Amino acid sequence: MSDTSNDAGMIQVLLDRFNNQRLPRMLEIKAKAERGEKLTDYELEFLEHALSDTRSASHLLQRHPEFTDLVSRIGALYKEIATKALANESKP
Secondary structure (H helix, E strand, O other), X not given: OXXXXXXXXXXXXXXXXXXXXXHHHHHHHHHHHHOXXXXXXXXXXXXXXXXXXXXXOHHHHHHOHHHHHHHHHHHHHHHHHHHHHHHHHOOO
């Protein structure tokens, strides 16, 4: 089987995982950061792992550019959370 024949299944798995696991947790972490709270090591590890998974799927994006906007939005969400979390870390 070629890589492209597996793409539909892989994309479905990634989207399901994102919608049901990653996005809800990211939004919880974002809300915590927006309240001015510092993130735990576990939360930071979760974000790092989720970002790593997103990057590892970049080969799919090359073959399916229709997902570019979605991946860009996910990246922007990561950046927003990280920026706020970093600002919270510098607070006394």
